[in-house]
Amino acid sequence: MELDNKLYQLIGQQAIRYGNGAHTKHKHLQYHDFFIKRIPPDSRILDVGCANGNLAFDIAAKISRVFIYAIDLNSALIEEARKRFSRKNINYVCGDALTALPDQKFDVILLSNVLEHLTPRTGFLKELKNRYHPGKFLIRVPIFERDWRVPLKKELGIEYRLDKTHRIEYRQEEFQTELKRAGLEINHFEVRWGEIWSEAV
Helix, strand or coil: CHHHHHHHHHHHHHHHHHCCCCCCHHHHCCHHHHHHCCCCCCCEEEEECCCCCHHHHHHHHHCCCCEEEEEECCHHHHHHHHHHCCCCCEEEEECCCCCCCCCCCCCEEEEECCHHHCCCHHHHHHHHHHHHCCCEEEEEEEEHHHCCHHHHHHHHCCCCCCCCCCCCCECHHHHHHHHHHCCCCEEEEEEECCEEEEEEC
């Protein structure tokens, strides 16, 4: 199981090299399409935890007249986003979304592989909901039930998370309960590629 974890990390590094700096999961999972088809034209989007801007760039390029405020805590990733994925309709900001949310209006809140890194999550979702009153949340998170080896690793006391910074890897019921406690209603829910892809209002 420890070897399995090491192989996963090595394969991830090679996938980034193969993708010329962008993990090939962006292409192979096609999760960008999930977000793009759910964002209407003229939307103002808050992309929390935008990383290197790959997803924000794709959305900004393919949907008419959108504006994206993309924030991430990692200054190196924001620098990369500004160099590689810059567009006039994206504002990349280095900051902590837990403490430095902008005073603007947003129609869509985007959380792509972000919630699993945060605590407390329910309070943060409530704050986003109450501050911005967005039309929708689009959320993507990793799922605990992705493989039988995950609970086995946990049982053996071996690292079972995809990333050591994950505070949680969701069971489906946990995700649904968490969003309900935040006052959100899930109107689309699917499990693909070991992840939950969801739209909530």
